[in-house]
Amino acid sequence: MPTLPDSIRSIPHRENISFGRLTTLGVGGQCKILFEPTHENQVCTLVKTFRQEGWSYRILGGGSNLVVLSDIEEPVIRLNFPKVLKVEGREITAPANFGHIRLSQAAAEQGLSGMEYAAGIPGTTGGALHMNAGASGRELVQILSSYRSIY
Ligand SMILES: Cc1cc2nc3c(=O)[nH]c(=O)nc-3n(C[C@H](O)[C@H](O)[C@H](O)COP(=O)(O)OP(=O)(O)OC[C@H]3O[C@@H](n4cnc5c(N)ncnc54)[C@H](O)[C@@H]3O)c2cc1C
Structure with missing residues (x-):
């Protein structure tokens, strides 16, 4: 993963997480970088920055329909918004x-x-x-x- 642009460096993120910890079946490769935005403005900033940098990205929900067998180099976004209805x-x-x-x-x-x-x-x-x-x-x-x- 190249150096993160300034615009997204402060958005909550973690590196090298096993997809085994992110998906229901508990197996998988490594998520190289996982962004966990807490507000939709942060999602907009992420998407805009990825576009500018020419990076593709993935979205992760609860991981109940995914088996990720290989390492994923692209940034992954998993929302961490307040769970308010x-x-x-x-x-x-x-x-x-x-x-x-x-x-x-x-x-x-x-x-x-x-x-x-x-x-x-x-x-x-x-x-x-x-x-x-x-x-x-x-x-x-x-x-x-x-x-x-x-x-
Ligand atoms: C025990 C079990 C029972 C199940 N029973 C059923 C069933 O009866 N019927 C059924 O339909 N499914 C069933 N499923 C499958 C699964 O639960 C559903 O497909 C579920 O809706 C997936 O949601 P998720 O948040 O876990 O998505 P994930 O598995 O994380 O992702 C699935 C897809 O949705 C995309 N995605 C996730 N969140 C977002 C987002 N916020 N914005 C855009 N894209 C997003 C991901 O990129 C990926 O392509 C079952 C799964 C299990 C483990």
Whole structure:
């Protein structure tokens, strides 16, 4: 990994982490550099800087659908946003790193139906969105009203 540009040096990051510690199956190569931004402004800065530097990057959620067998040289981003929900009427807004199962529990606690399918699907809400997670004939896209993405 080349020297980090000043713009991203202060964003929380760790080096040489085993994917075994980052994924559900507990196996894998090394993550050479893992960024764990705590705010979406930091994600924007990371993405912008990677673009400027010509670096590709990867996104990691809960690691429940990944087996990373080799070392990954590209920077990996795993969100570490505060896990705060916003409830407005029949809509819940969650940060992408919010647990998918925990979100279905929160919906039930609010008396909202529709997320029962998620009760046994591990990982994050962002990962579930990327994968369109589903079970028992139901899938996330059926209850999604909107999302915001950073690319
Ligand atoms: C025991 C078990 C049971 C499972 N049962 C089901 C099931 O019934 N139905 C089902 O659909 N799946 C199931 N899965 C698979 C897995 O849980 C889902 O695919 C889950 O939605 C993945 O979420 P994650 O956060 O772990 O994503 P990860 O595994 O970390 O990543 C998966 C993909 O999503 C991308 N991604 C993750 N977060 C983001 C983000 N914030 N923004 C953009 N891209 C992102 C990653 O780059 C990667 O390409 C199961 C897995 C296990 C281990």
